[in-house]
Amino acid sequence: MPQxxxxxxxxxxxxxxxxxxxxAIAPHLEPIALPKGIVLIEGGMPFTHAHFFNSGIGSIVISTADSRRVEAGLVGREGLSGFGCLLGADQCPQTTMVQVEGDGYRVxxxxxxxxxxxxxxxxETILRFIHVFISQTSFTALSNVSQSIEGRLARWLLMCHDRVSGDDIALTHEFLAIMLAVQRPSVTTxxxxxxxxxxxxxxxGNIKIVDRDALVEFADGMxxxxxxxxxxxxxxxS
Structure with missing residues (x-):
């Protein structure tokens, strides 16, 4: 297969x-479709591949034995999944799944x-990305404890908007509820x-960003x- x-x-x-x-990396890049819902990393299972996204969005989700779930972070064309393998780990407790379909390369x-x-x-480029991802998850923690559901949702929609082409984001209320760890009626409200x-x-199944600047202001620094x-x-x- 050509590189x-x-x-x-x-x-x-x-x-x-x-x-x-x-x-150094090009000979190992294998083109791959990333359909919605596919699991890229199973929590508690050994890493097999990392994925560089060209498009689409992956969610890093943490869950408990009694099925409570929340999104800890997300990744798209700005980064890759499975970066824990470069930190000396052979697996992680989080599950990474595709929430918006796309494509990319697996390695x-x-x-x-x-x-x-x-x-x-x-x-060093990947390590800098890991640094930024830690910053993202830190602000997620702060947002979760200090913002209303509306503020958290605004921030999350902006993050998704950064990672898609255009202003339309294919998301369902059910998936939003899982990502924000709230009940579906709360997402609808x-x-x-x-x-x-x-x-x-x-x-x-779709959310269109109409006024991004106002949405940023509404996210209130998060x-x-x-x-x-x-x-x-x-x-x-880009």
Whole structure:
């Protein structure tokens, strides 16, 4: 299978690598569809592959034995899943699943580790992404304990908007309830409130961002810091 050229890939991490860094990882990139609902990493099971997203969104979900679940973080074209393998771990308790379908490349864990040993550029770029992801999850924790459901939802919609092309996000109320760890009626009420302000337009299975700037203001400081850190250390989400 021919290797994808660097100008062709839409994953931001792959696109900013220097020539040596991309040459180290390119032979191991396997194109893959990422349909909605597919599990990329099963919590408590050994890592097998990391995934560089070209499009779509993956959710990192933590759950308990009694089936309580909440999203701890999300990843799209700005990053990759399975990065814990580069931190000395062979598995993690979180499950990573695709919440918005897309496509990308998968890389066997041993191949990713080998490529990172070969290329300092590749290794350091992924480590900078991990730093930004930790910042994202820190703000998620702060948002969960300090914001209303409406504020949390606004932040989460902005994060999804960063990772899709266009203003439409394919999301159901049921999935939103899982991600925000609330009951479905609470999601419906929050969506109606934000829609009433004119920030979004919600239809069955789809949410359209209408006024992004107003949505950012409504998120009340919980959105923007990790995103600025990404731009500072890596580059734009494009």
């Amino acid at each position: 994808p050229t660097q100008s062709f890939v839409r994953n931001c991490l792959l696109s900013v690598l220097d020539a040596d860094g991309y040459a 066997a864990i041993d191949a990713l580790r080998s490529a990172c040993r070969e290329s300092r550029s590749l290794h 929050a969506l109606h409130m934000i829609e009433g302000y004119g920030f979004i337009r919600a239809r069955r 959105y923007g810091v990790p995103e600025a850190e990404y731009r500072r250390l890596i580059g734009p989400f």
